[in-house]
Every structure is written in structure tokens, then in C-alpha cells.
Amino acid sequence: MSSRSPSPVATKKFDAYEDKTQEALATFENLEECSYALKRLGSAKNNEFMECDCFEDFSEGFNHACDENSDCINRLTLIECVNGLCGSCGDDCQNQRFQKKQYADIAVFQTKLKGYGVRAESDIEENQFIYEYKGEVIAEEEFRERLVEYDERNYKHFYFMMLQNGEFIDATLKGSLARFCNHSCNPNAYVNKWVVAGKLRMGIFAKRKISRGEEITFDYNVDRYGATAQKCYCEEPNCIGFLGGKTQTDAASLLPQNIADALAVSSSAEKKWIKMKKSQGLKIEKAEGNNFNIEFVESLHPSGCENPQDVTKVMSVLLQADDRLIAQKLFNRLYEIEDESLHHQVIKLHGYTCLAKLLQIFEDDLEMGQKIVSFLLKLPKTTKNGITASQIDQQVSYLKEKQKGLAEDCDELLAKWAEFETYKRIDKKDIREASNRMVDLRRIRLPPGWEIVHENGKPMYYNAQQKTKLHNPPTGSSKTFNSKPYSAKDSASRRNGTNGTKRPRLDNEEYEKNKQKRLEMEMEAIEQAKKEEMRALKGKMELENQKRNDLLRIIEEANKQRELEKEAQIKEEKEREERKLKKKKLSQTNHLEHKWNKFFASFVPNLLRKYEHENDLSHDHAKLCARDIVKILTAKELKKDLTKSPPKEPTKEKRLKVKQFTQSYMEKFLQKRKKDLRNHKQ
Numbered sequence: 001m002s003s004r005s006p007s008p009v010a011t012k013k014f015d016a017y018e019d020k021t022q023e024a025l026a027t028f029e030n031l032e033e034c035s036y037a038l039k040r041l042g043s044a045k046n047n048e049f050m051e052c053d054c055f056e057d058f059s060e061g062f063n064h065a066c067d068e069n070s071d072c073i074n075r076l077t078l079i080e081c082v083n084g085l086c087g088s089c090g091d092d093c094q095n096q097r098f099q100k101k102q103y104a105d106i107a108v109f110q111t112k113l114k115g116y117g118v119r120a121e122s123d124i125e126e127n128q129f130i131y132e133y134k135g136e137v138i139a140e141e142e143f144r145e146r147l148v149e150y151d152e153r154n155y156k157h158f159y160f161m162m163l164q165n166g167e168f169i170d171a172t173l174k175g176s177l178a179r180f181c182n183h184s185c186n187p188n189a190y191v192n193k194w195v196v197a198g199k200l201r202m203g204i205f206a207k208r209k210i211s212r213g214e215e216i217t218f219d220y221n222v223d224r225y226g227a228t229a230q231k232c233y234c235e236e237p238n239c240i241g242f243l244g245g246k247t248q249t250d251a252a253s254l255l256p257q258n259i260a261d262a263l264a265v266s267s268s269a270e271k272k273w274i275k276m277k278k279s280q281g282l283k284i285e286k287a288e289g290n291n292f293n294i295e296f297v298e299s300l301h302p303s304g305c306e307n308p309q310d311v312t313k314v315m316s317v318l319l320q321a322d323d324r325l326i327a328q329k330l331f332n333r334l335y336e337i338e339d340e341s342l343h344h345q346v347i348k349l350h351g352y353t354c355l356a357k358l359l360q361i362f363e364d365d366l367e368m369g370q371k372i373v374s375f376l377l378k379l380p381k382t383t384k385n386g387i388t389a390s391q392i393d394q395q396v397s398y399l400k401e402k403q404k405g406l407a408e409d410c411d412e413l414l415a416k417w418a419e420f421e422t423y424k425r426i427d428k429k430d431i432r433e434a435s436n437r438m439v440d441l442r443r444i445r446l447p448p449g450w451e452i453v454h455e456n457g458k459p460m461y462y463n464a465q466q467k468t469k470l471h472n473p474p475t476g477s478s479k480t481f482n483s484k485p486y487s488a489k490d491s492a493s494r495r496n497g498t499n500g501t502k503r504p505r506l507d508n509e510e511y512e513k514n515k516q517k518r519l520e521m522e523m524e525a526i527e528q529a530k531k532e533e534m535r536a537l538k539g540k541m542e543l544e545n546q547k548r549n550d551l552l553r554i555i556e557e558a559n560k561q562r563e564l565e566k567e568a569q570i571k572e573e574k575e576r577e578e579r580k581l582k583k584k585k586l587s588q589t590n591h592l593e594h595k596w597n598k599f600f601a602s603f604v605p606n607l608l609r610k611y612e613h614e615n616d617l618s619h620d621h622a623k624l625c626a627r628d629i630v631k632i633l634t635a636k637e638l639k640k641d642l643t644k645s646p647p648k649e650p651t652k653e654k655r656l657k658v659k660q661f662t663q664s665y666m667e668k669f670l671q672k673r674k675k676d677l678r679n680h681k682q
Contacts, residue, residue: 014119015213017109021177024108024116029174031134034201041167042137044195045322046357049085050074050350056090066095068127073349077316078258080196097129098196098203104130106216108180113233115157116180117215124210130189131178133161133202135171143168156230161191162256163200165322178204184217186236190257191218195320219257219267240271255292262317262330264302264310273299297325304336308345311337315349318358327361328368335375340465341448343379347386351379356392359399366403373399373409377416380449381464384420393417420464450474589642596634599646603655604629607662615670629665633658 036042052074057064066072066081066089074081075095082099083091096102105121124130138146143160150158150172159171159179171179181189181204190207193200204218217234232239254260254267273296277284285294305311314330321327334346355372362368373396387393393414400410446452449463461470468474605626611617637646650658 011211011214013211013213014109014111014117014215015121017119019107020110020116021108024177024180028171028179031174031176034134034137034169034199035174036137037139037142041139042163042199044198044200045164045320046195046353048353049082049198050077050079050353051086052081052089052095053348054086054089054093056088056093058090063090063092064094065089066093068094070094071348076312077319077349078192078194079319080194082197098132098194098201101132102129103132104128104206106131106177108177111182111215111233114182118177118181119215120210120212122212124206124216126206126209128206130204130206130216131181132176133169133171133178133191133204134174134176135159135161135169135179136174137163138168138170140166140168143170146170146172161202163193163202164320169202182215182217182234183220183232184234184236185219185232185239186234187217187219188214189216189218192258193256193320200320238268255297258313259292259317259326262313262333263297263300263326264333265300270296292323292326294325297329300329302329302333304338305333305342308342311342311345312349315346315351315354318354319350321361324361327358331358331368331372331375335371340380344382344448347379347382350390352386352390352392356390356395359392359395363399363402366405369399369403369406370409373406373413377409377413381416381420382449383451383462383464384417384422387417387420388422447474585642589638592638592642592645593634596637596646597630599650600630600633600658601626603650604633604658604662607659608666611666611670617670625666625669629662632665633661 034042050073052066052072054065054070054072066075068075072081072089072093072095074086080098081089081093081095083096086093089095092100104124106118107121108116109119111117118131147160155172159175161169161171163169188207188210189204192203192205194203195201204216207218210216230242232241254270255263255265257267260267260270270293274284274293277295305314310333314333318327318330318334321330337343337346355376358372359369362372376392376396396410396413400407400414446461449465451462451464452460461472461474462468463474605623608617608622608626611625612619612622637644647654
């Protein structure tokens with residue numbers, strides 16, 4: 001990202017100008033964090049947090065992990081580590097500059113022609129984080145409306161910056177001191193986009209070493225937007241003359257610096273291309289939303305990545321790329337890599353996560369799908385951990401079903417991955433337990449292809465491609481050190497002892513004693529790690545057994561409930577059938593009962609007439625008796641046979657039996673009647 005530093009003779013100093021910081025702070029609302037018009041705005045495309053593989057490195061009360069000189073994969077790919085999410089590097093590592101607001105020492109001063117400006121109050125090193133560009137994060141529709149509104153209000157200065165496709169930071173009314181950094185056509189700072197806890201943040205970084213008193217500037221034409229054209233006062237030899245307006249419309253479509261670097265192209269080359277197009281009277285086609293020059297990007301054919309720095313630039317952009325054309329051009333740089341060490345670099349920098357994302361972007365593009373799968377087949381063997389964590393194997397399985405033409409290659413890739421081994425990562429607990437070992441794992445930089453893994457409670461150096469495991473660091477390993485500056489006195493102390501006195505040389509016997517002591521402590525730490533691992537495994541098994549028993553109990557109770565419900569259902573169906581049958585029988589019985597009643601009623605009343613005359617029986621009493629006799633006779637017939645219907649005409653035998661029953665019934669009835677009458681008279 002850096003460029004050649006300008007000659008010290010050309011550097012202007014403004015440290016003699018009055019400090020106007022407090023005065024400038026009164027002109028806007030100073031934000032601690034960006035505000036978001038909508039909750040979804042500012043979210044990174046790849047919102048899943050990615051851990052680095054650095055190790056916790058505490059000394060003198062500070063965690064030196066993930067510093068500027070480390071190989072922290074998060075730092076290299078512009079992702080900040082987050083406490084509680086990065087497992088091995090520990091809390092409060094050195095890759096938390098946005099979160100901890102580790103800003104450079106700056107001040108606001110009044111320039112002669114450009115309004116306020118920002119200067120360095122102390123020297124700023126190359127690539128050092130200077131300040132975060134904060135403001136209100138708004139959608140593109142709101143951005144367009146505010147452009148017009150601010151122009152109508154005759155605002156002299158504009159403070160818009162694109163965050164990502166369709167989203168902008170507006171620092172006009174609410175922002176940070178970074179809003180006062182002026183434009184220069186030859187700037188000493190640049191803007192870079194970082195991912196911090198799932199949100200995109202824009203930071204200003206030193207493009208070169210900036211001396212105390214220098215004004216801090218960056219290129220607005222790449223990073224900022226305005227409504228009205230303004231004269232540029234940067235006074236640089238390459239000055240384009242104006243900012244904003246029509247000039248800004250063309251210039252602002254330049255590729256962002258990090259994308260241009262990843263594509264190995266300079267902004268000056270793109271400006272020449274724009275100038276050539278305009279001189280030919282040709283219309284420049286812009287990408288919708290991203291606002292870059294499509295034809296220019298299509299004309300680029302960058303060579304493959306040639307060194308780790310190239311890979312880092314490409315991977316940091318690809319992880320957040322949302323445009324297919326940009327993603328395709330960047331992937332082509334990776335595709336042309338032949339050096340195995342650079343392939344390892346791709347894997348290290350969240351390669352599987354990035355390539356899984358590309359498979360999603362190009363899932364409907366057979367040619368790109370073929371190239372991505374071919375590239376994955378070329379990658380060297382590693383542990384299976386990265387494949388499982390990124391879920392790229394699931395994405396390949398999906399691609400296999402969607403693109404039938406890639407089925408064979410996808411099967412080959414999945415079969416290759418199936419042979420990879422899974423290992424437990426070395427985490428900060430392992431480092432603490434082995435803190436007294438002869439080899440400090442935190443300070444070992446391994447050659448490409450080597451990883452530190454955990455096997456049977458011991459750290460191992462593992463190369464999947466060579467199928468090799470070592471107890472000691474492999475050939476080509478080197479030690480790394482903290483980047484924290486120290487004085488000559490500190491240096492002498494480190495050579496001679498903590499108090500600066502010369503450390504006495506140990507004799508062989510004492511050296512062997514100390515060596516044995518260190519070995520014993522190491523073995524004790526390993527045994528303790530084994531015990532803790534066994535306890536954890538036992539606890540995990542007990543938890544799994546408990547879960548399994550709970551699940552079996554739930555299944556058993558569910559089966560019992562189903563059986564009870566089934567039994568209840570069978571019982572209900574049986575009762576329903578019985579009621580139905582009973583109802584049917586009752587209906588049949590009622591029908592037969594009616595027939596028999598009718599049959600007996602056809603001749604029984606005639607048998608009672610003589611009793612009306614002989615016994616002074618009223619007609620109503622006779623009718624009641626006849627009705628009762630008919631019911632009794634019918635009941636007897638139904639009792640004998642519920643299915644038998646009466647004959648059409650009664651036989652002589654039937655008449656005789658009915659006559660005899662009627663006579664017997666009437667005799668009993670008349671006797672009872674006489675008795676009731678006597679009792680009544682008395």
C-alpha cells in the first residue's frame with residue numbers, strides 16, 4: 001500500500017500554526033461510533049467471524065499477539081480480532097485499533113485556502129492507523145437526497161465517503177476529526193476498509209512516514225463525493241485542478257485503492273485511460289451501484305500473484321468482494337499461481353472461506369465453477385479443520401447437483417478432502433500450560449505447509465502434504481519477536497539480565513540440572529493437559545449420555561402417549577360401532593314392535609266388548625286394558641324372536657291363546673277393580 005516517500009525538501013510543515021482542534025469540534029457533532037440509519041447498513045458481506053491463528057503473548061502487562069510484525073491472518077486480510085471470539089490470540093491483542101480508538105497524535109489547524117486541516121503532532125510511521133472516518137451511515141437513496149439538500153444550502157465543504165455498494169458515510173453534521181483531512185493529488189495517507197465485529201469501518205492510514213507538523217491528506221477523488229465543483233489547492237505537480245461536480249463524477253469512479261492494489265493497477269493508469277476515452281468522445285460505462293469503470297476493469301489482465309504480498313492484497317479484497325467482475329479478475333490472479341508456498345498462503349488467509357463464497361457468487365457460471373474447483377484440486381493437502389469450518393464441502397456438493405457437468409471433478413475434490421485429517425488446534429490454554437517449555441510455541445514462524453496441531457495432549461508440527469509429524473520445529477522455522485520498541489538500556493538488560501548486571505555462565509552440572517528441571521516441568525504440564533483433556537472428554541461423554549438418556553425417555557414417553565392415543569381411538573371406534581349397531585337393532589325392534597302391536601290390536605279390542613256389558617266396564621277402561629294386553633303380547637313375541645314378523649292373519653290357535661290370556665288378564669283386572677272400589681267406599 002505504500003509508495004516512495006517524497007523528498008524531505010518538498011515536505012511542508014504546519015506545526016507553527018495555532019491549534020484549532022477545540023474550535024473545529026464545535027462545528028459538528030463528534031461521534032464515538034458511526035450511527036446507522038438502518039440496522040442492516042454497514043454489515044460486512046461475509047458476516048461470519050473468522051479467527052486468526054496467533055498465540056497469546058503477554059509480557060509487561062500487555063498482550064503483544066497480532067502486532068504489526070506478526071503473520072496474523074486477520075490483520076493481513078483487514079479484519080480486527082474481537083475479545084471472546086478469537087480463541088488463541090487472547091483478549092486485548094494488538095489487532096484492535098478501531099475498537100480501542102488507537103488514533104495517532106493529531107491536531108486541527110486553519111489553512112490559508114482550504115479551511116481547516118489536520119496535521120501530525122508527532123511522527124507517524126508508514127501504514128500506521130491515523131484515525132477512523134466516522135459519520136452517519138445511510139443508504140444510496142438518502143445519499144442522493146442529501147447531495148441536493150447540501151448543495152441548495154450552499155455548503156462549501158462536503159464529507160461523503162462510500163462505504164460499500166449502495167451505502168455511504170455522511171460526516172457533514174456528525175462525524176470525527178478525520179473529516180478535516182484535506183485532499184491532495186499526491187497524498188501521504190490512504191483510506192482502507194476494515195471489518196470490525198461484523199461491521200465495515202473506514203480508517204485513514206499513513207501511506208509513508210509522516211513527520212511531525214506535516215498536513216495529513218488523502219485522495220478525495222477516490223474516496224469522497226461532493227455536489228459542487230471546487231478548486232483544488234493541494235499545489236502538487238500532478239494536481240487535477242478541481243474536486244466535486246463533473247470532475248468528481250469521473251474521478252470518483254476510480255477503483256478504491258485497495259482494489260486497485262489487488263488488481264496490480266495504479267490510479268494514474270486509470271486516469272490516463274479516462275482521459276483517452278474522453279478525448280475520443282466515447283461514453284464511459286459505470287458499474288451499477290459500485291460506480292467503477294466497467295470497460296477499464298474488463299481491459300485488465302493482471303498476472304498471477306508472484307509473492308505473499310500479492311496474495312495478501314488479493315485475499316483481503318476477495319473476502320469482501322460483492323461485484324462479480326472484480327471477483328473474477330482477482331480470482332484469476334490466484335488461479336495462475338504455480339508456487340506451492342503461495343498456495344499455502346491462500347489457504348492460511350481464510351482461503352477456504354473465501355473460495356466457498358466465490359462458489360456461491362458463480363454458482364450459475366459453469367466456466368468459473370470449473371476454474372474454482374480446478375484451483376481447489378491444485379491446493380496442497382492440509383488439515384481438514386479449515387474445510388469443515390468454512391463448509392466449503394457442502395458448497396461443492398451443492399455445485400455438483402446444480403452443475404451436472406462438474407459432477408466428476410466435484411466427486412474427485414470431495415474424495416480428496418475425505419482423506420484429510422482433523423486435529424485439535426493449539427489454543428491459549430495449551431500455551432499457558434506449556435509456558436515453561438524449552439520451545440515457546442508463540443515465537444515459532446513455520447515454513448509454508450507446516451501447522452501446529454494437538455495430538456494426544458502434545459503439540460506437534462504437522463505437514464499434511466508430506467504426511468510428516470515432528471516433535472521439534474521443522475527445518476526452516478524462525479523465531480519471531482515483539483515489535484514493541486525498546487531502548488539501548490532495555491537491549492543491554494535483555495543481553496545481561498533484568499537489572500543490567502552480567503549473568504554468570506552456568507557450569508555443565510548446573511546446566512544439566514536446569515535442563516532436567518525444565519524437562520520435568522514440561523512433562524508435568526503435558527500430563528496435566530492430558531488429565532484436563534480426559535476430564536473434559538469424560539464430562540462431554542457424561543453430557544452426551546445424559547442427552548441420549550433424555551432423548552430416549554422423551555421417545556419412550558412419546559411412544560406411550562401414541563399407544564394410549566391409539567387405544568383410546570380403538571375404544572372410541574368400537575363404542576361408535578356398538579352405538580351404531582344398537583341404534584340399528586333398536587330401529588329394527590321398533591319396527592317389529594309396531595307390526596306386532598298392529599297385529600294384536602286387530603282383534604284384541606273385540607275380545608273385551610263382553611266385559612264392558614257384563615261388568616259395567618266403561619269404554620275408556622276397556623281401551624286401556626286392550627292397549628296394555630297388546631303391549632304385553634308384543635313384548636312376549638319380541639322376547640321369543642326379535643327378527644320374526646307377525647303373520648298377516650291370526651291362526652285359530654293364536655286367537656285361542658290370546659283369548660285365554662285376555663280372560664286371565666281381565667279376571668285379575670276386575671278383581672283388583674272391585675277391591676279398589678270397596679276400599680274407596682270405606
